Amino acid sequence: MNYLIDENKFFDIWSEKLTIPVVAIDIVIFTIYKWELCLVLWNDKKRFKDKYAIPWWIVAKWFSLEENFDNILERETWIKWVYKEQLYTFWSPSRDGRGHVISISYYALVNVNNLITNVNFTKVDLVKYNEINDNEFVYDHKKIIKYAKQRLDWKLEYTNIAKDLLSPYFRIAELQNIYETILWTKIDKRNFQKKIFKLWLIKETGELDKSTNRPAKLYIFVDKELKIYEVI
């Protein structure tokens, strides 16, 4: 996988003489792993002095933001085919000591099977969201993660975005767990099902998951595309 931008190919982009800022894309990657919300973080502890960083790189001219995003995500993590959404564009005063950077932040949701199949664990770690601390991140990455989590919370409550964290076929308990672990709350089983079914969010497949004690019905989402509901 080639770099879309090479920092010093034609011109020193950090030069004091250049009057325009450098732009980067930062990517907060969420997944549900073993019933818990996790982040995919760079594990280059040497480079970042024992702090975590979310994957990022500098944006190249000529390519769209989508192309830059895909290039950065795949190059830095080997992950492909994620749900992605732009969050916010921050001005980060002294990211590198070489000058500030304008960072366009995204978050991505990746199904754990897709993650495990593709990801390069020599480059990234899987870290539980509930176990991260404010001071163990470089730059303003903790702020970006918090912002991403807020957006994720909101989208969970008002859309069918949970589909991007689940396998195509899933049990209702798995769906409910996504809401409980991300929104950090207990939900009544019966009320949860009533809401989900009243919205026509998911439908039965007729198949059963026999890996649990009593076999559980398997469901799929009615809509493949992101759709606004009022879920929770």
Place this chain on the structure above:
Amino acid sequence: MNYLIDENKFFDIWSEKLTIPVVAIDIVIFTIYKWELCLVLWNDKKRFKDKYAIPWWIVAKWFSLEENFDNILERETWIKWVYKEQLYTFWSPSRDGRGHVISISYYALVNVNNLITNVNFTKVDLVKYNEINDNEFVYDHKKIIKYAKQRLDWKLEYTNIAKDLLSPYFRIAELQNIYETILWTKIDKRNFQKKIFKLWLIKETGELDKSTNRPAKLYIFVDKELKIYEVI
């Protein structure tokens, strides 16, 4: 008011040799004028071949996005002290024929008295939102305006943002008009008041507006800061 960036001062930022993109800020400005939602648009019909444009300019290094925003807004419209909120960062393929631009879009809300006092009407026009057409805007500015309107709708429904379109003291009818003209709907007077009061969104000042037939009570917002409610 000085330009934070001068396009050609040190280096040709449009040069093919430069591998990083140019960043601009685009500003969608809303106000309520004579009971209707209006936009503040550049009226340089010669430069833009009889199309409208929203105020924008190129982002300068060294200054924060806030500073760049304030500089662009004031320089291009003379408007000050607005509510502003970042919307989205678009990649605009061929903004100038000189290459694409990454545009960080904002929307701003300005109280009409502030607008009238400060604005430079030789630079901008006031145009009714309901009378604009898709094909009378340059670049992707119509898309940005639509996006801004959506965000404004949402914020109206779920926050106290209406305060930024009103004078500090206002009648309930004025508040209700903001909801009706922006959300393009009729609202029952009694139900509207019940909601607003149950939320403690506004409170009486004890003063009366005697410019109407029967004098109307004047209200102020309880919170000066943006706060999330569920208004409508």
Place this chain on the structure above:
DNA sequence: GCAAAAGTGTTTGGTCTACACCCATGA
């Protein structure tokens, strides 16, 4: 047979909507 997770309804309180008449003032 027992442990573990799946599946299933009803009641109650609160919230939302629809709806119409009188009041205070200026002209």
Place this chain on the structure above:
DNA sequence: TCATGGGTGTAGACCAAACACTTTTGC
């Protein structure tokens, strides 16, 4: 006195939350 906008309450429908026991399977 009349035209204009301001101010006020109730009843019915719908929605949301609380709550516990039975079923199916593997071990």
